[in-house]
Amino acid sequence: MRVEKQIEWDKRLWVSHAWGSRNNPNSGLYSYLCNFYNVNFLRFSYQGTGYKQIFTQILEAVNAIEEKDFRFAFDYILIDERQDFPNVFFELCEKIAKNKVYIAGDIFQDIYENTNNTVLEVDIVLNKCYRTDPRTLMFAHGVGIGLFEKKKLNWFSDPYWSVIGYNIERLENRTIRLYREPIRRFDDLNIGDFESVIMGGSTHPSNVIKIVKGLQDMHKEIKPDDIAIILLEENQKNLFSYIDGLSYAINSKLEWEVNRAYENQTKIPNTIYISNINNIKGLEFPFVICITGAIKNTYKYRNVLYTMLTRSFIQSYLLVTDEKGLEANKEGLKIINEYNYIETIEPTDREKKEIENKLKKFIQSNANVSFEDFIKEIFNELKIPIKSRKKLTEAILNTDFDKFDKQKTIKFIKTNSEFYN
Amino acid sequence: MKTSYQFEINPSVIKIFFPEERIKDKYKILEILLESCRYILYNKEVAISRSQYKMILHKDKMSRLVFVGENKIYSIAFPFNISQITSDVILINYKNRFDIDSQNISILLSLLKSPTINSEDCLEFIDPITNYSQNIWSTLRDLLLLEDGYVRYDNDEVGFEKAKTDGHEHRHPLNHIDIFYTNQITFKLGLKKEYTKNDLIDLMDRNTDSKYLNSH
Numbered sequence: 001m002r003v004e005k006q007i008e009w010d011k012r013l014w015v016s017h018a019w020g021s022r023n024n025p026n027s028g029l030y031s032y033l034c035n036f037y038n039v040n041f042l043r044f045s046y047q048g049t050g051y052k053q054i055f056t057q058i059l060e061a062v063n064a065i066e067e068k069d070f071r072f073a074f075d076y077i078l079i080d081e082r083q084d085f086p087n088v089f090f091e092l093c094e095k096i097a098k099n100k101v102y103i104a105g106d107i108f109q110d111i112y113e114n115t116n117n118t119v120l121e122v123d124i125v126l127n128k129c130y131r132t133d134p135r136t137l138m139f140a141h142g143v144g145i146g147l148f149e150k151k152k153l154n155w156f157s158d159p160y161w162s163v164i165g166y167n168i169e170r171l172e173n174r175t176i177r178l179y180r181e182p183i184r185r186f187d188d189l190n191i192g193d194f195e196s197v198i199m200g201g202s203t204h205p206s207n208v209i210k211i212v213k214g215l216q217d218m219h220k221e222i223k224p225d226d227i228a229i230i231l232l233e234e235n236q237k238n239l240f241s242y243i244d245g246l247s248y249a250i251n252s253k254l255e256w257e258v259n260r261a262y263e264n265q266t267k268i269p270n271t272i273y274i275s276n277i278n279n280i281k282g283l284e285f286p287f288v289i290c291i292t293g294a295i296k297n298t299y300k301y302r303n304v305l306y307t308m309l310t311r312s313f314i315q316s317y318l319l320v321t322d323e324k325g326l327e328a329n330k331e332g333l334k335i336i337n338e339y340n341y342i343e344t345i346e347p348t349d350r351e352k353k354e355i356e357n358k359l360k361k362f363i364q365s366n367a368n369v370s371f372e373d374f375i376k377e378i379f380n381e382l383k384i385p386i387k388s389r390k391k392l393t394e395a396i397l398n399t400d401f402d403k404f405d406k407q408k409t410i411k412f413i414k415t416n417s418e419f420y421n
Numbered sequence: 422m423k424t425s426y427q428f429e430i431n432p433s434v435i436k437i438f439f440p441e442e443r444i445k446d447k448y449k450i451l452e453i454l455l456e457s458c459r460y461i462l463y464n465k466e467v468a469i470s471r472s473q474y475k476m477i478l479h480k481d482k483m484s485r486l487v488f489v490g491e492n493k494i495y496s497i498a499f500p501f502n503i504s505q506i507t508s509d510v511i512l513i514n515y516k517n518r519f520d521i522d523s524q525n526i527s528i529l530l531s532l533l534k535s536p537t538i539n540s541e542d543c544l545e546f547i548d549p550i551t552n553y554s555q556n557i558w559s560t561l562r563d564l565l566l567l568e569d570g571y572v573r574y575d576n577d578e579v580g581f582e583k584a585k586t587d588g589h590e591h592r593h594p595l596n597h598i599d600i601f602y603t604n605q606i607t608f609k610l611g612l613k614k615e616y617t618k619n620d621l622i623d624l625m626d627r628n629t630d631s632k633y634l635n636s637h
Binding site: 023252 | 431432434459463522523524530531534541544545548
């Protein structure tokens with residue numbers, strides 16, 4: 001076949017970020033539109049700027065153009081990662097695209113913020129996950145929203161369960177079984193032979209080494225870059241010392257090189273990938289070892305836990321220091337491994353309402369305010385002197401409740417402010 | 422006060438301290454410096470090293486790191502303070518105001534390795550730095566402006582033989598010291614015989630007598 005025509009990049013076809021930089025209109029959609037409709041460009045780093053603000057700014061500018069002067073910026077727009085954008089963005093795209101806007105999103109990306117029924121108003125849903133072993137996905141959903149625990153953090157409607165690929169069986173006493181169709185990504189791998197998620201075990205580096213050695217024994221051809229080790233904690237000081245200790249243990253005991261992904265921000269061949277939660281987006285590995293201090297009850301943490309467990313396409317390990325609350329999850333995992341379904345108790349209508357209200361509050365508070373603004377407002381409300389604010393903020397960031405939980409933040413400040421002068 | 426620390430370099434990290442590609446800029450030097458600090462913090466010192474690869478920190482009137490390889494020894498500046506708290510615990514800081522610990526090493530390395538450091542737009546360079554405390558910037562700035570003091574000893578048979586075949590063996594003596602690393606600036610000082618790590622340390626040590634060159 002002969003190529004009749006080369007793609008005219010940046011003349012007829014653009015593939016770009018949503019934002020971009022001021023000096024290069026082709027580096028991002030926003031930057032392009034600023035140039036096209038002559039709007040003042042706002043830099044990403046300016047305090048408080050976000051998608052909502054910049055795309056509203058363009059939309060307002062476009063709306064102000066007289067009809068006879070209006071020009072379409074594009075014929076078609078294709079958008080990926082719809083869950084990352086506010087509605088005004090889609091409104092704008094429809095306005096400036098002459099023919100059609102295609103929008104694609106990932107229904108498996110999060111289990112809290114985009115899980116209501118409006119997400120379902122789409123033309124086509126692809127709900128089979130070919131990356132992750134269905135058992136891993138089931139366990140990740142289970143532990144992610146607390147299906148194995150008494151108190152659930154979220155509950156989906158029947159249509160939503162179905163759209164993310166589950167069949168529901170209702171039994172007595174509100175017991176529910178959730179099934180997924182098995183998918184085999186590798187014909188030569190008999191997945192029934194091994195567990196796709198292994199839970200428990202110490203977080204001590206020596207145990208991590210033991211696990212990797214076990215993998216080496218079982219899969220003779222395994223290479224360092226087949227494995228990712230992910231630390232689920234926020235960037236606390238001891239996280240970095242833990243990783244350094246672990247890295248040198250890997251260097252000396254396994255003689256493997258490590259890639260601290262938060263420094264290199266890229267995959268490096270023939271090295272074992274060690275990362276915090278921020279440098280893992282879009283990646284997948286045959287084996288993933290997730291390490292965490294405790295299974296916390298915050299939405300953000302559970303969502304991270306869910307996402308990280310699903311990064312593997314053969315096996316995920318979950319190592320937790322604090323044994324509290326692990327039993328129920330282990331039991332849930334056992335049932336998945338044995339019977340291939342999630343078994344859980346459906347919350348009562350009242351419980352569902354409670355779950356919904358709590359989550360709604362979280363999503364609202366999280367939506368448009370930066371943490372700095374959120375905390376500043378509370379400090380002002382409580383009349384906390386400026387000089388103690390910095391230390392208090394640091395202390396709040398080290399607590400285990402959700403960053404935007406207003407009630408708990410107020411309680412924390414009230415209880416502790418006298419100690420931070 | 423202790424003036425010398427010696428560490429064996431584990432085979433799986435040799436590439437970090439002896440990169441396959443020639444050192445050609447200060448980013449690489451700083452990466453090696455910070456990786457060395459991390460190595461010192463987490464690996465046990467050895468009194469007598471049997472390994473061919475080792476790292477020596479000499480901290481006295483002269484403050485330098487020395488890396489000993491198979492046919493190569495090189496040294497760079499060590500601009501930090503170091504104190505041994507117990508036989509297992511070593512602490513490193515910069516000017517007593519900035520801890521060189523795991524977290525700060527990672528932050529500095531991620532800034533140095535980030536493509537934004539080469540951005541044409543200075544604000545893009547600044548942006549990630551503003552995420553951290555003010556001490557990060559002042560330390561990073563000092564490191565970028567650091568006089569890194571790169572000196573290397575080579576016993577390079579291949580290079581020497583090649584130069585000899587080309588008819589100018591004295592442009593690449595078998596044993597030589599390279600001073601600086603940038604192509605247009607670096608130059609060699611030939612040595613009549615092989616050098617050991619102690620010879621090189623002695624050459625640079627300001628507490629011992631200076632060496633003299635013959636003037637031809």
